[in-house]
Amino acid sequence: MTPETPTPSGDKTRKLIQVISTDILAVDGELDENTDLFDAGMDSMAIMQLLIQIEIHFGVQLRVGQLTRENFSTVKKIAELLS
Numbered sequence: 001m002t003p004e005t006p007t008p009s010g011d012k013t014r015k016l017i018q019v020i021s022t023d024i025l026a027v028d029g030e031l032d033e034n035t036d037l038f039d040a041g042m043d044s045m046a047i048m049q050l051l052i053q054i055e056i057h058f059g060v061q062l063r064v065g066q067l068t069r070e071n072f073s074t075v076k077k078i079a080e081l082l083s
Contacts, residue, residue, distance in 0.1 A: 033076040
């Protein structure tokens with residue numbers, strides 16, 4: 001793969017950033033894959049909304065055991081769950 005070719009995980013990361021920044025959180029400034037989502041305002045209601053968006057956009061239902069603060073702390077970690 002060349003550097004210009006998007007990777008599947010890169011596509012997921014970009015889509016997650018778009019969904020989180022437009023549909024889930026009102027983020028001041030730029031959201032990136034390593035932004036601490038809890039510092040940016042992620043709470044339990046936002047996680048529930050995100051789970052619905054993940055199912056809609058990625059066709060994935062996460063297991064209860066995957067719903068940890070650690071797994072939802074950054075976009076990068078959420079994208080890893082979806083891989």
